[in-house]
Amino acid sequence: MNDQERQDSVRRIRKRIEIHVGLAIAALVVAMGVGAAGFVYWGAYNVSALQQHTEPVFTLLNLALDRSIRQRAEEIEVPSLTPDMAEEGRRLYQARCVQCHGAPGVGRDDVGKGMTPVPPNLAHTAKAKSAAELFWPIKHGIKMTGMPSWQFKFTDEQIWTIVAFIMQMPEMSPADYQALRGGDAREPPRDVTTVSASAPARAAAEPDPARGKLALYGYACIACHRIPGTVGPHSDVGPPLAGIGGRRYIAGVLANTPENMVHWLRHPTEVDPLTAMPDLDVTEQDALDMAAYLETLK
Numbered sequence: 001m002n003d004q005e006r007q008d009s010v011r012r013i014r015k016r017i018e019i020h021v022g023l024a025i026a027a028l029v030v031a032m033g034v035g036a037a038g039f040v041y042w043g044a045y046n047v048s049a050l051q052q053h054t055e056p057v058f059t060l061l062n063l064a065l066d067r068s069i070r071q072r073a074e075e076i077e078v079p080s081l082t083p084d085m086a087e088e089g090r091r092l093y094q095a096r097c098v099q100c101h102g103a104p105g106v107g108r109d110d111v112g113k114g115m116t117p118v119p120p121n122l123a124h125t126a127k128a129k130s131a132a133e134l135f136w137p138i139k140h141g142i143k144m145t146g147m148p149s150w151q152f153k154f155t156d157e158q159i160w161t162i163v164a165f166i167m168q169m170p171e172m173s174p175a176d177y178q179a180l181r182g183g184d185a186r187e188p189p190r191d192v193t194t195v196s197a198s199a200p201a202r203a204a205a206e207p208d209p210a211r212g213k214l215a216l217y218g219y220a221c222i223a224c225h226r227i228p229g230t231v232g233p234h235s236d237v238g239p240p241l242a243g244i245g246g247r248r249y250i251a252g253v254l255a256n257t258p259e260n261m262v263h264w265l266r267h268p269t270e271v272d273p274l275t276a277m278p279d280l281d282v283t284e285q286d287a288l289d290m291a292a293y294l295e296t297l298k
């Protein structure tokens with residue numbers, strides 16, 4: 001065998017090995033795909049809220065959550081957080097967050113007990129996170145956890161007051177918390193609905209269809225309607241909204257003008273007391289934005 005022949009045979013063998021390895025990898029990928037599909041299709045995965053992820057999966061998911069929030073928090077500018085703000089934040093926290101997260105000396109309500117992932121104790125969270133890293137998840141919520149987005153309920157200023165309060169929690173004893181609440185453990189939650197309705201949601205602005213589309217998730221419209229451009233449960237509790245921009249009437253009774261649409265979205269039961277579309281406490285600006293998006297659905 002001369003040099004040329006030897007090189008050729010080495011090349012042939014290498015080629016054959018490459019083909020075999022390639023085939024083996026392809027077979028493995030297909031087998032894993034079939035396995036995963038079967039795992040999903042035959043319902044082998046247990047979705048029970050009491051069946052926690054395995055430790056490695058739990059660690060990985062938490063890492064993904066921490067990294068995602070840290071990345072997005074980097075661009076947030078933090079205002080100075082004053083004690084006055086913290087007091088306002090405490091009221092909002094008590095009205096909308098204690099149910100799930102508890103507070104110093106106060107347990108969660110039932111809704112916050114059986115959840116997976118469990119809503120964290122925020123005194124613990126506040127020790128590890130910056131103000132911006134607290135602000136981001138409150139404003140945007142956290143997918144697949146049950147943590148809601150609050151940006152259609154609270155202004156940024158209100159969210160900062162809540163952050164100011166949470167930053168104080170690590171040093172707060174149950175007695176401190178009781179004292180802040182005026183000693184009355186049964187103080188009814190303040191009606192934050194009126195708080196947010198009276199505060200401008202944001203400076204009155206041109207209707208913004210992109211923000212309106214986000215609001216369709218923020219107000220859970222997608223739970224009842226199929227809306228082009230959104231992903232949701234495809235429920236037909238309410239009529240599908242495809243083509244709504246081109247329809248002559250809203251809910252069969254109102255002429256389809258932008259003003260009427262805003263009125264319908266904010267107060268459907270004023271338009272038709274018997275309608276199954278509930279009043280959702282929609283702000284004027286959010287209704288303008290949603291109407292602008294719906295208008296594009298011709």
Ligand code: HEC
Pocket residue numbers: 065069092093096097098099100101111112115116117118119120122125129133134135137138142145146147148150162
């Ligand atoms: C329906 C229950 C629920 C309500 C109400 C709720 N949360 Fe949460 N929250 C959660 C869950 C669940 C998580 C995510 C847990 C996890 O995976 O770490 C979470 C996460 C968070 C985080 C991020 C924690 C972290 O690990 O970085 C913050 C901050 C937070 N919530 C603040 C609030 C505030 C402030 C309110 C009230 C305006 C509130 N939450 C209302 C359930 C809730």
Ligand code: HEC
Pocket residue numbers: 216219220221222223224225237238239241244249250251252265272274275276277278280282290294
């Ligand atoms: C609990 C279910 C439910 C939710 C949530 C809901 N809707 Fe509706 N919606 C309905 C029902 C039911 C109707 C039909 C009302 C009627 O004809 O009286 C309706 C009607 C409408 C109509 C008129 C449709 C037509 O064919 O004329 C529009 C537009 C609309 N909804 C938009 C929204 C938006 C935007 C949101 C979120 C802010 C929302 N809906 C939230 C149930 C719901």
